[in-house]
Amino acid sequence: MGTLSVVDVVDSQGLWEGLLQGPLGSMTALEQALFRLRFDLYLPDVLRPLKQLYGARADFGAQLEKLLGIVARAYAGRSEELRLLDLRRTSEPDWFQQPNMLGYVCYVDRFAETLAGVIAKIPYLKELGVTYLHLMPLLKPRPGPNDGGYAVMDYREVNPAFGAMSDLRALATALRREGMSLCVDLVCNHTAKEHEWACKAVAGDPVYQNYYYLFPDRIMPDQYEMTLPEVFPDFAPGNFTYCTDCQRWVWTTFNEYQWDLNYTNPAVLAEMLDIILYLANQGVEILRLDAVAFMWKRLKTDCQNQPEAHAILQAFRALTRIAAPGLLFKAEAIVSPDQLLPYLGSGAATNRECEIAYHNAFMVLLWSSLAERRVTLMTHALQNMPDTPANSAWLTYLRCHDDIGWAIRDEDAAAIGLSGFLHRAFLSDFYSGRFPETFARGGTFQYNPKTGDRRISGTLASLAGLEAAAEQQGWQEIDLAVRRILLLHAMILAFNGIPIIYMGDELGLLNDKSYLNDPNLADDNRWMHRPRMDWNKAEQRHDWQTVTARIFQGLQAMIEARKQTISLHAAGRCYPVWTHNEQVFGMIRASARGRLLVLANFTERTQKVPRHRLHDMGFKGGLLNRLDGKNLDSWSEVQLDPYQALWLEPIPV
Numbered sequence: 001m002g003t004l005s006v007v008d009v010v011d012s013q014g015l016w017e018g019l020l021q022g023p024l025g026s027m028t029a030l031e032q033a034l035f036r037l038r039f040d041l042y043l044p045d046v047l048r049p050l051k052q053l054y055g056a057r058a059d060f061g062a063q064l065e066k067l068l069g070i071v072a073r074a075y076a077g078r079s080e081e082l083r084l085l086d087l088r089r090t091s092e093p094d095w096f097q098q099p100n101m102l103g104y105v106c107y108v109d110r111f112a113e114t115l116a117g118v119i120a121k122i123p124y125l126k127e128l129g130v131t132y133l134h135l136m137p138l139l140k141p142r143p144g145p146n147d148g149g150y151a152v153m154d155y156r157e158v159n160p161a162f163g164a165m166s167d168l169r170a171l172a173t174a175l176r177r178e179g180m181s182l183c184v185d186l187v188c189n190h191t192a193k194e195h196e197w198a199c200k201a202v203a204g205d206p207v208y209q210n211y212y213y214l215f216p217d218r219i220m221p222d223q224y225e226m227t228l229p230e231v232f233p234d235f236a237p238g239n240f241t242y243c244t245d246c247q248r249w250v251w252t253t254f255n256e257y258q259w260d261l262n263y264t265n266p267a268v269l270a271e272m273l274d275i276i277l278y279l280a281n282q283g284v285e286i287l288r289l290d291a292v293a294f295m296w297k298r299l300k301t302d303c304q305n306q307p308e309a310h311a312i313l314q315a316f317r318a319l320t321r322i323a324a325p326g327l328l329f330k331a332e333a334i335v336s337p338d339q340l341l342p343y344l345g346s347g348a349a350t351n352r353e354c355e356i357a358y359h360n361a362f363m364v365l366l367w368s369s370l371a372e373r374r375v376t377l378m379t380h381a382l383q384n385m386p387d388t389p390a391n392s393a394w395l396t397y398l399r400c401h402d403d404i405g406w407a408i409r410d411e412d413a414a415a416i417g418l419s420g421f422l423h424r425a426f427l428s429d430f431y432s433g434r435f436p437e438t439f440a441r442g443g444t445f446q447y448n449p450k451t452g453d454r455r456i457s458g459t460l461a462s463l464a465g466l467e468a469a470a471e472q473q474g475w476q477e478i479d480l481a482v483r484r485i486l487l488l489h490a491m492i493l494a495f496n497g498i499p500i501i502y503m504g505d506e507l508g509l510l511n512d513k514s515y516l517n518d519p520n521l522a523d524d525n526r527w528m529h530r531p532r533m534d535w536n537k538a539e540q541r542h543d544w545q546t547v548t549a550r551i552f553q554g555l556q557a558m559i560e561a562r563k564q565t566i567s568l569h570a571a572g573r574c575y576p577v578w579t580h581n582e583q584v585f586g587m588i589r590a591s592a593r594g595r596l597l598v599l600a601n602f603t604e605r606t607q608k609v610p611r612h613r614l615h616d617m618g619f620k621g622g623l624l625n626r627l628d629g630k631n632l633d634s635w636s637e638v639q640l641d642p643y644q645a646l647w648l649e650p651i652p653v
């Protein structure tokens with residue numbers, strides 16, 4: 001007969017009774033019953049990944065009990081407002097897939113100085129249509145260089161320059177009342193070397209030494225290095241750092257002050273779970289889980305995307321669903337297209353990992369198409385990506401605080417007759433401004449002579465040509481740059497996911513060179529695309545004579561159109577189609593909610609798509625362009641202006 005399920009080998013009734021006598025003891029019968037419901041529902045999902053990670057340990061039962069104790073305590077401490085939110089979210093599980101979702105991402109200080117300042121800017125965000133606000137790292141960082149806040153020394157305190165934890169709670173509540181969800185970063189792969197755990201490890205405490213990867217000599221580090229890539233070859237070469245205070249080599253994937261956590265130790269998973277739930281109870285609704293691909297190490301591999309890294313995420317997912325089911329996870333895994341999809345859950349873990357993941361490949365392909373003025377690579381590569389699970393959403397974006405790395409697979413390039421290596425080199429030349437006649441003004445980030453990789457920094461507007469056009473003061477060039485900016489946004493707004501606007505892109509902010517004057521920032525040119533918000537420029541958004549207004553209002557109109565277009569729900573399929581014109585990208589969104597044909601001209605010339613091609617795709621009758629509300633008038637061919645996008649919906653007969 002069937003094999004024993006994992007639940008059978010665990011005394012779930014015993015576990016439950018322990019919780020009833022402990023953290024759940026003082027709760028009402030209804031509150032206990034609600035917890036029990038989720039406990040029963042999610043326990044198998046808790047056990048599957050935990051067994052994979054720690055099943056061989058003699059103390060597995062005790063570890064499980066400890067984790068469930070953390071979950072029950074967090075549930076008991078969750079406010080009424082947040083418990084109601086949980087019910088609301090579980091009653092409308094596709095809330096984050098609705099076309100009204102629009103994200104915005106910014107640094108607290110660069111946007112509004114403090115958390116209280118962000119509250120004051122809520123009307124601005126509402127004007128744009130934002131429903132999801134991602135604030136860049138805001139927990140207490142180490143002093144001095146801190147990788148933009150990604151070196152946290154205390155996860156339970158806010159960066160004192162931004163305010164206190166009570167300010168974060170107040171902000172989360174204020175946003176929620178205005179229909180916006182707060183997303184914050186959780187740096188779960190590493191801590192700052194100044195974190196209390198690291199300090200105890202340095203002081204010689206063996207309990208905390210086991211929280212990190214410490215090695216007495218170079219024997220193991222050298223073996224690992226044979227297959228490890230370098231994330232920051234320029235300013236942080238190698239993956240290990242010698243700590244003179246503790247006389248050990250420490251695993252430091254990123255900078256020397258960011259110490260990788262050791263998840264083979266279940267105590268680390270328990271600590272991080274406690275932090276996740278602590279943040280959820282402050283009112284955070286979405287956690288951006290940073291650098292998740294790196295969370296498990298294995299000799300003779302690149303130590304990324306290991307099955308156990310997925311198991312850690314699945315364990316976090318199931319455990320937090322018991323206490324705070326309203327909380328969503330967004331995976332930050334900037335990995336190759338084939339490695340990306342499993343972060344949304346696959347196989348037995350479908351819908352049991354992260355709900356949202358950055359669509360790094362789409363972002364890269366958009367920039368590639370723009371430089372090449374050809375959409376063949378994007379069409380082919382996206383056609384070859386498997387479908388996403390029904391209850392997930394991509395995070396679609398054009399720029400973020402990081403550089404752009406050309407994650408284009410050699411196989412995809414070869415399939416359309418390109419050399420992957422040469423194409424990536426072309427893109428680096430193009431966007432760093434070295435390619436003759438390029439419109440882009442970017443910077444090279446982390447040139448790696450071993451691989452030839454050259455990543456790119458720069459703001460959206462500068463990469464799309466606005467900086468060069470402004471220098472030349474050519475109105476035609478400025479017009480084309482604005483069109484490129486709007487075209488790219490029309491693409492991320494039409495894909496199956498949550499589109500995110502990167503702060504300042506809605507105003508066309510250009511590269512900011514002022515970071516060069518700050519010794520803590522000067523060696524990291526990613527700061528060129530992390531400008532301070534220009535509130536004077538923001539004032540121009542209502543003055544129709546300005547470029548700023550053209551961008552802001554153009555974007556605002558597209559966002560509004562998206563909100564009205566139900567076929568853009570993220571559960572709808574999304575498949576690229578050949579338009580018989582290499583310069584025009586085609587994509588169909590299809591579901592029971594309706595069909596939509598997206599066409600996008602990636603060149604500065606007028607383009608045409610024969611109407612019979614639309615017939616072949618099943619778009620036969622009259623068509624309405626949702627982007628301008630007008631019916632398509634030509635019956636012989638569809639004409640697209642330079643860099644124009646169309647969202648075509650069949651007109652019901």
Ligand code: GLC
Pocket residue numbers: 147148150187254290291332401402
């Ligand atoms: C993520 C962040 C990046 C940071 C790294 C280390 O990739 O986006 O900015 O440097 O993690 O935390």
